[in-house]
Amino acid sequence: MTISLWDFTWYTRTGPGEPFADLGVAFREAVDRGYDTVRICAMPYLLFGSGLDTSSLRFAGLGGEFAQRTRWYDVPPGPAVDGRAWLLELFRQAAAHGCRIIVSSWEYQQSPSFSVDDAWHRALRAVPRGERPVVLADAHADLVDFVRAEGLGDVIAYVELHNEVQYSGLHAGEGVVGLRESLERGIDRFKARHADVPVTVNYARVPVGEMRGLPRNMDVAVFHPYVYGVLGQLYDEFALRDTARPFPQERAFAELLRAGAPRLEDWRPPASWKSEATIVPHREIYVHDWCDPDKWDRWLYDRYGEHRRAMRETLDTWLAVAADFAAGRGIPLVFGEGWVGYTPLHASFEEGPVGAEICAHAVRTARDLGAWGTVVCSNAAPHHPMWGDVVLQRRLNDEFRENR
Template sequence: MSNPLPAHLPDRLTVCLWDFTWYTRTGPGEPFEDLDRAFTEAVARGYNTVRICAMPYLLFGSGLDTSSLTFAPFGNGYGMRTRWYDVRQTATLDGRAHLLALFQAARRHDCHVIVSSWEYQQSSSFLADPSWHVALRAVPAERRAGALADALADLVDFLAEHGLADRIAFVELHNEIQSTWLTEALAPGQSPVLGLRPYLEKAIAAFKARHPGQLVTVNYARVPAGEMRGIPANIDVAVFHPYVYGVLDELIGTFALRDTSVPFPQERAARELLRPDAPPLEEWRPEQEWRLAATVVPRREVYLHDWCDPQRFDAWLYDRYAAYRYGMAERLRIWIEVAADWAAERGVPLVLGEGWVGYTPLHGTFEEGPVGAAICLEAVGHASRVGAWGTVVCSNAAPQHPMWDDVALQTAANRLFTRAA
């Protein structure tokens, strides 16, 4: 790295993905009902950093009253067998006070926080009313990156006023910018990676003008090999999410989960994946239709995750995995090496903030079982080998997922990563 990291930050970031769940699932019995307990459990597994959607535009840009935010299930059972969308309880909280509580707990447990935003992807869909979603979409597309930068700068000011800014590991303008409504500023067919660069560079420069000492960046789904020139030149941290998919891509394509131009194969899904009591796709909707517009996750994918038999889903992947095993392993290795090479050439640290296979049902065990565990250790080994500053064990290794119970895997992976620091 051309510039040393701030002295108060860890030599290696062992990252746990708390995303938006740290505020959507705070009700009775939920994983973030008690932030101190969540941090205690994270530290016991070897983590020193959590990565969150800090809801910056809602709290500091929207102008909405955030003193009494109510987060609620989608209703009708929608999303209850998915990851991230399975909100169980309704809970009301003061948004800014909850942000302070998180950072205060991080200090008590000697942890740091990666401050990000999922707002132009799905965060607003969890609120009990559409006000947040409406406020986000009202910002002209070409202004959205700048609006996020302004809100994040205000958020850093707010934390600094309370003596908590030193808990920030770094700031991300937004999560996975290729898959956001920031891309609505682009011409049809324009590459999101290449096309968003000028908007992102301008926004990052505006943030740096207010907080020149604060590390700031954006992050990318996958590693955009072939388009690395589209990454902003003024980022301070190179952040990528190497989801390799492989065999999971075949399932997504076979059942047209992300391609609405193709009819959903209801009969085949029933034969191969669904539970006998599954309703037709068209009947599966949340209570409030606006929530569908407030998330980038396709309704077909939610439906399949909600109504599949998890054992049949896993078996479908295992039956075909042998044909993809080598390719998935090579993609993971090559992507991490490409990311590390790009970061080294520009003198910035590398962080792998999410990964490794892809989006699977809540009770699927492909990433929790022997195949997934091996991929986790392989990926963390690559991250250590290339000298990454930070990595996750797996995106599913967090309090809101069943994988949280696999303490041995998480501690082993985090030791593997930190022992070379």
């Protein structure tokens, strides 16, 4: 599978001129770039578990201009979406273009933050934490029933109960090992209804040292190997995710931000519940919104030499461990996201000469390790600027298929 990551954007950006206004066009462009699979948040709990009316869903960003230069969050107010009807349209267009869909959920990470009201968010939070995998399993099983009733069941490649489970609302300090029991219950619940549909969960990075904590009943080994490296140094030095440390405002002005940028405390979203519905910290969005993309990229290029070897070694180790785990379990291996990390919308480190070579190396290694599926990288999708690099995507997707 050559995978394009459509995440939740396939339903949040559907207005005129937006990348998913016409799903047929989006699939046609994907196939032209060499993709045969898309991976989505199918909003299973919202559509099939919440009991909410989903016939006229509305989506928008985090409020005003907040997060409008932040990747994935640059959502303009859009038209009403009939959730189940739009899901069927996605499946119909996938079938028409010879593509499959990886059905997942980002609902306990950030999907509800795009809603115009907090009903979805409140419904999710009302589910006791230990029961969330089972509730998600029931919702996914209902979704499979729904698409099968329309003759579209074969479009499903496999089902993931949830995205990056150790960094989601399924997690309450248990860690990878502690989550295993509840995830296994969820997987068993789904299998009881759809034993013929592969089901799994996925993990951020590759949890080396905790692989024993992965569910014993998972059907696909799915990992997101974001190596960070030099990007991790930037995140650490500017405390973008460590809110217990002070934010180095003056240094950020000098090294990362655009002229005229406000101070951190002066750049806030107007709706507090939306901040609770996403895992991205306020200061991370602030820096992504207000960075000068050239400054950001230059910061990384200036320091990349110190990290180059370690980043390559980390990536190779993670991919090898993932492949060994999958082989030991006798299940397929998929890299559903990767490779460097989360960058501002208009920064281009991952699309540039260094990042593109990291992508190329990862795709070739995934191929050589016998992976069932991979992304070119997480930014290779219709809602990211990298979509415009048609040549790179075609080349790497073709290379992944070599000798298959």
